[in-house]
Amino acid sequence: MTADSSAAVSGSSSQDLPKANHPGVESQLQVNFKTEAGHLLLLLPPQTEVKNAAISWSDTWQQFQQRLSAGKRFWQPQTSVYLLAGNRLLDGRQLQAIADALSEAQLQLKQVRTNRRQTAVAAASAGYSVEQDAPVSPLSQPAAPLMPALAEPVYLQTTVRSGVEIRHAGTVVILGDLNPGSSVVADGDILVWGRLRGVAHAGARGNTQCRIMALQMQPTQLRIADQVARAPETTPNQFYPEVAYVTSEGIWISRATDFSKMSLPLSKPQELP
């Protein structure tokens, strides 16, 4: 976005845009994979509306497929997977579909943890080891701490296409392009090793220290904490890796090489003894 190469910093106005207001990503969880003690945890988001079970399943299934193919390269073959289904109802067919997709990615579904009896029965009859937790009613859940620690970063190798939204309660690293019409909402930083052409929202829980980095910045919109910025109307002829960050005047963007120089004074030079 730096229009001419000599300009170290090129700001993008954020005056005429409303402030971004996001409760963080906590409220809408997505399918996620997590490594824990040598095996892989597959976390399914809790089921909220019971009415639209079919729709909610097809959305979850799409997310699952996306995350699976985006993470495939990073997992050891034959790693065992523990499925954390939470309060989600899964029938035998859906369990089978998950297991099949996992085994196609050379992962093995070993255990199912759920607090729904039907899901436990389906999993047991399909031959998986089952751990059934007592159902937790939303009322008796302990209140979440106001500022919970960030989740560990997710690393996805994928093209994020139009209509896809990636939400994560931590830093998101994407190896691939973020296409127009897509969005990434992260409580931490966003790093795109590719072209950023969609919407990126870093520090969604309000952390203005968060940054957005991309090899090629052509965003539809950038948001950091409660700040919003558009890309300039004119596109430059050349692109450099750039970093977006919050200053007192809104969101600014610098070339990555200049940014690292700028941030040097922050860490005080060590005095010689």
Add this chain to the structure above:
Amino acid sequence: MSRIIVVTSGKGGVGKTTSTANLGMALARLGRQVVLVDADFGLRNLDLLLGLENRVVYTAMEVLSGECRLEQALVRDKRHSQLALLPAAQNRNKDAVSPDQIKQLVQDLAQKFDYVLIDSPAGIEMGFQNAIAGAEEALVVTTPEISAVRDADRVVGLLEAQRVKQMHLVINRLRPAMVQANDMMSVQDVQEILSIPLIGVIPDDERVIISTNRGEPLVLSEKLTLAGLAFENIARRLEGERVEFIDLNAAYDNIFSRIRRLFRSSSRY
């Protein structure tokens, strides 16, 4: 081993049905047994483009409800008996069938034909889900407009999630003169966003409209138009042949426009 290919786009009016009809005809002319499945229930068009409307007796709906056998519903093309059409029902809507039913139907057809081409409806709702249910490959058709490309991008994502992994891109209605003048997205611009392999570029041609109205696919005409040739080339590429892309710029090209192209930013879109 027969191939089951869905022709889809997301946006309407970009040329899914035209592409299906022409590719089907071109493949049949190459000596393949081809069946075209119209999955656009309630808004069927494929029979019109092939000029077979008056031969439709049964539709996919009657096959699914068991009122007729699959063979009875198939309409053989009057010019090429290698080509058959399974028409969609016109009196029902897209929710009248389920993905599993279509999947079964398509698999039955795959037993008898080399190619099963499925013409998908526009949109990404139930009708689209039905159309892609049985497919193993996809041809994603788009025009060089940001709206069409945006929708195609969404569709590519959905196809990936449905594990239709083999996808090819068809760019339709390209106007080389407009691309030269920097008024239209170029093939590279489209490819940069969609990042799936390109299988064909079809120039905009008003004879496509004539051919639609006559019910005679372009690839049938004696003197092949550029668009007809482009469709035939796609069919040959599907067959695994290596065919050079037609240089659509040739007529508009000179040394200055080449230099201009070299310097312009390729990523305005």
